[in-house]
Amino acid sequence: MKSAKQISVRTLWKFAALAFFVMLGAGVNATAQTAKIQTSSLDHLVAKASETFNLDLDESLMQLTAKVFKSNDPDEARVKALVSGLKGIHVRVLEFEKEGEFLAADLEAIRVQLRAPGWNKIVNAKSKKEGSVDVYLMTSGSQILGLAVLAADAKEIAVVNILGNIDLEKLSQLEGQFGIPDLSLEKPRPKN
């Protein structure tokens, strides 16, 4: 016969285990649903870089952004509309003085994330820039969860990660603003 104390301790452990798995499940689910790209794999290149640029507009700053642009000013209203529906903008650029300071393998950890389910490479996204500019879109059903651009040439790496409802048209309008570098993306052709 089990004592009341034994049952209580076991029950508590079961609750603790259940709580742990619920939290773990929530974490996995959150990771699966987010279009946020981790760029910490580039940290070791910082010391070699001649210049680095990081911009983080997280969800709370995006909410601020929505507040500070006025609807009655045409320019600000345009920007306000552009950023509405966005949940974050994250930009990381590393520039190097010489070629060969980084290897293709240094970008692999980012490419691995972009091969995960939900991400799709936009094949018709073309850039006039030298080097490779790959654009990826994360979707869940008909919902767009985010976009990522991985651009690299011999002396520069740029990762642009925009969370929320974003498309190529919006991205090309955002180039040069909010720290998003000029990716020289060709404007998407309208669908017939």
Next chain:
Amino acid sequence: MMKKVTIVGTLGLVLTLVLALPARAKNDNKDGNKDDNFDGVVKVIERFYHVKHKSIPLLARAGMKTALTAARIAGGSKKRLAEAGSLKVAYFEDQDFDAARGVASFQAAINTALRQTWSPFVQVTSPRSGEQVYIFLRNAGEKFHVMAITIDRRDATVVQITLSPSSLAKLLQDPEDMGRAINDEATTDQ
């Protein structure tokens, strides 16, 4: 019975702490009147680079530079300086900000010092030359606090200003140029 109470109590305490921590961080962000970390940032710089900031009166040289910086952020018009509100400045002049100490390590130290109550916005570094610009933002009711930390080989400045939404909009739209402007104006002799 004691064991049961202890386990329940411990689990409760852990859960309470886990639930309370993010809430506290959020409150601090919203409030904007709690410890502003300005002194903490100055201390991080002093400890990391073994330097000392100078207590220069606000309206003296550093004040001039800060005023120009604030004017630039506010759109270039000194008339709009008034809206910049409270200014705090710490100036480190002609001291050794040795790049060999590691820009990445300093970046991590600054982020750790401010991440609880400020949002990192822009961070520009030139690891080889040692030039660094950090801009953090925080909501302060109707206005916004901006903390700008600029470091180059021989000088550094920590500036905290309060901006109106319209000034913040300019900063948000062109953060890189604004970061450089803060750096230039805070560290170049006028």
